Amino acid sequence: MIPTRNPSAIRARAAAHRQMAMSALHADSSLSTRLRRYNAHMAIARDLEAQGVTHGQR
Secondary structure, three states: OOOOOOHHHHHHHHHHHHHHHHHHHOOOOOHHHHHHHHHHHHHHHHHHHHHHHHOOOO
16 A cells, blocks of 8 residues: 555545445345455544544644
8 A cells, every 4th residue: 555645635535435334334245244344444444544643634
């Protein structure tokens, strides 16, 4: 992953992962698969937001 210093890009990527997480919950998959995908995308979104906070980009 290429680090970015653009705060709006970090927020946009975090928002995209939150949307993917919500989409995962509504997918036509087993419950365990939906939950695993949801948790993976939310973890990425949280990491991106934390990266933005540590770089003072909020």
